[in-house]
Amino acid sequence: MELSVIKCSPDKWAHYSKDAHKAVFGEIREPELDRISYAMLIHNQEKPIAFTTCRELDSESLYLQYGGCFKGNVGIPSIRAFEAVLRESKGKYKRISALVKNDNINCLHMFMKFGFRAIGIRYFKNEIFLEMFLGEQ
Numbered sequence: 001m002e003l004s005v006i007k008c009s010p011d012k013w014a015h016y017s018k019d020a021h022k023a024v025f026g027e028i029r030e031p032e033l034d035r036i037s038y039a040m041l042i043h044n045q046e047k048p049i050a051f052t053t054c055r056e057l058d059s060e061s062l063y064l065q066y067g068g069c070f071k072g073n074v075g076i077p078s079i080r081a082f083e084a085v086l087r088e089s090k091g092k093y094k095r096i097s098a099l100v101k102n103d104n105i106n107c108l109h110m111f112m113k114f115g116f117r118a119i120g121i122r123y124f125k126n127e128i129f130l131e132m133f134l135g136e137q
Contacts (some may be wrong), residue, residue: 006086008039024068040084052081064098095135099129
C-alpha cells in the first residue's frame with residue numbers, strides 16, 4: 001500500500017479534526033480547540049489514515065499535541081506520522097515536547113525509541129501524564 005505524507009495548515013486540518021478527536025479522545029471537540037500550527041497526515045491512496053498535530057511554542061520549541069490513527073486503522077501509520085513530524089522539525093527546533101498518558105505503554109516506547117526522555121509528571125483530570133522531551137533544556 002502506497003502511503004504519502006501531507007503537511008496540513010490549521011484551516012485544512014479543521015476538515016479532519018472532529019474525526020481525529022473522536023479517534024483519540026472518544027468525543028467530538030470543535031476544531032478551534034486545537035490551536036495547532038500544523039498537522040502531519042499519512043494518506044493511503046483513498047483517505048487519511050493517521051496524524052500528528054503540532055504547536056510551535058516559540059521559534060525554538062515544538063509541542064506535539066496529539067496523534068493517532070483514524071477509525072479502522074492501527075499501528076504503523078501512526079508511527080509514520082510521528083516520524084514525519086520529527087523529519088520536519090529536525091534542525092528547526094531545539095526542543096520538542098509532549099505529554100503521554102502513563103499507561104499508554106506503546107506510545108511511551110515509541111517516544112523513547114526516538115530519543116525522548118521523561119522529565120516530569122503532570123496531573124490532568126485525574127490522570128497521570130509523563131512530560132516527554134527531546135533536545136536542549
